Amino acid sequence: MRRLDFLQSDRFVGLLFIAPFVVTAVLFMVYPIVEAIRMAFFSYNPLRPDLISYVGLANFEYIFSDPLFWSSFAQGTIWTLLSILFQTVFGVGIALLLHRKLFGMAIFRGLLLFPYIVPTVVIALIWRWIFNPEIGVINYSLQAVGLISEPIYWLSTPTMAMASTIMLNVWKYTPFVVICVLARLQAVPLELYDAAKVDGAGTFRRFLDVTLPQLKEVLIVVIVFRTVWTFNKFEEIYLLTKGGPGTSTFNLAVYSFEQSMASLRLGVGAATGVVMMVMLMVGSVLYLRVAGFGTEEK
Numbered sequence: 341m342r343r344l345d346f347l348q349s350d351r352f353v354g355l356l357f358i359a360p361f362v363v364t365a366v367l368f369m370v371y372p373i374v375e376a377i378r379m380a381f382f383s384y385n386p387l388r389p390d391l392i393s394y395v396g397l398a399n400f401e402y403i404f405s406d407p408l409f410w411s412s413f414a415q416g417t418i419w420t421l422l423s424i425l426f427q428t429v430f431g432v433g434i435a436l437l438l439h440r441k442l443f444g445m446a447i448f449r450g451l452l453l454f455p456y457i458v459p460t461v462v463i464a465l466i467w468r469w470i471f472n473p474e475i476g477v478i479n480y481s482l483q484a485v486g487l488i489s490e491p492i493y494w495l496s497t498p499t500m501a502m503a504s505t506i507m508l509n510v511w512k513y514t515p516f517v518v519i520c521v522l523a524r525l526q527a528v529p530l531e532l533y534d535a536a537k538v539d540g541a542g543t544f545r546r547f548l549d550v551t552l553p554q555l556k557e558v559l560i561v562v563i564v565f566r567t568v569w570t571f572n573k574f575e576e577i578y579l580l581t582k583g584g585p586g587t588s589t590f591n592l593a594v595y596s597f598e599q600s601m602a603s604l605r606l607g608v609g610a611a612t613g614v615v616m617m618v619m620l621m622v623g624s625v626l627y628l629r630v631a632g633f634g635t636e637e638k
Contacts, residue, residue, distance in 0.1 A: 373617070379610035386604060399611035408587060409595060409612070416591030419502065419577075420570045423509045424563060430510065431517025431562075432555070436547075438518065439525045449522075456515040464579035467508050471495050498588030501581045505589055508576055513569075517562055524558040525551070560633045567627075568620050592616050 380399055384392045403409045434452070438445055455463070470476050471494035482488045494500045528551070536546045574593035577583060583594045590598075592612055600609030 376610045376613050379607055380614045382607050384606045386606060395607065399605075399607045400615070402608055403599075403612055403615065408590065409592075411587065412590040412592050412595040415502070415589065416571060416593070419506060419509075419589075419591055420567060422506050423513075423570050424566050426506070426510045427514045427517050427566060428559065428563060430514045432521055432559075434514070435518045435521035435525060436551075438522055452515050452518060454515075455512045458512075460512070460575050461579060463508065463512060464576060467504070467580060468495070471504055495581055496585055498585060501585060501589050505577050505580055508580060509570060509573065512576070513566065517566070520558055520562050521555060524555055528554045557633065560628065560631045564624050564627060568624065571620060572616065 381394060381396060382392055383395045383398070438449055438452075470478055473479055473491040473493045473496070476494070478494070479488070479491045482492070492500060494504045532550045532554075533546055536550050541549060571591070572593055573591070574597060577589055577591060577594055578597070581589045583590045583598070593616070596609040596612035596616070599605045599612060
């Protein structure tokens with residue numbers, strides 16, 4: 341009788357509803373993480389699966405002694421910091437413009453999502469054409485207005501290749517920042533701005549004293565998520581530059597892929613992934629503590 345009552349209870353119904361999510365999370369999130377951690381302590385060549393062997397910390401010793409790992413880490417850090425900086429600045433600025441009640445803003449808000457919803461493969465192919473030194477629209481436009489006299493090889497020089505990947509990332513993911521910031525702006529009480537106006541605050545002071553404090557928590561969350569996603573990004577860099585020229589646009593995700601697929605050292609690639617996961621976890625926790633996220637004012 342008790343079992344029948346449980347099957348008819350709200351708790352059982354709730355468990356049924358969350359069961360698909362739990363199963364999916366275990367299969368596609370928990371299991372890959374556990375398997376990656378396990379593989380980080382083994383030497384494994386997919387062409388010789390019979391030769392798998394336990395090597396302990398040898399894979400970690402290899403990556404920490406590899407200069408390419410540290411250069412990939414440095415380049416990935418630069419790529420992440422600059423991408424997040426520009427996304428945040430442009431995202432807040434565009435959100436402030438969209439928050440104004442002007443004609444056609446609803447249409448522009450819809451169009452703003454276009455970069456975010458287009459597949460990355462399509463975007464990378466379009467941007468490779470845009471950056472083409474001979475027929476690309478950027479060089480053609482710059483030459484047409486007299487800003488340059490010779491074509492710029494955007495994807496063939498280390499500095500310009502890194503700048504190009506950053507521009508692609510900023511263009512694609514700034515709409516995410518805009519959506520989050522705009523949603524928070526629409527919830528800011530108008531009385532705060534009215535009170536600031538009465539106190540004689542101008543537009544810039546109202547932005548510093550009213551808008552930014554109201555956006556603090558949402559910006560903290562957005563920056564954390566965008567940092568994690570950008571630091572782990574692989575497809576944009578690989579599709580646009582393949583990590584080149586040379587290894588000038590390698591980040592740790594590309595480094596892990598090259599070790600796993602090109603060099604067939606799956607254990608080294610898995611160890612790189614584990615190091616990335618630890619870095620991001622520690623960095624996120626420290627950032628949230630320093631930013632004071634979730635702490636109550638006393």
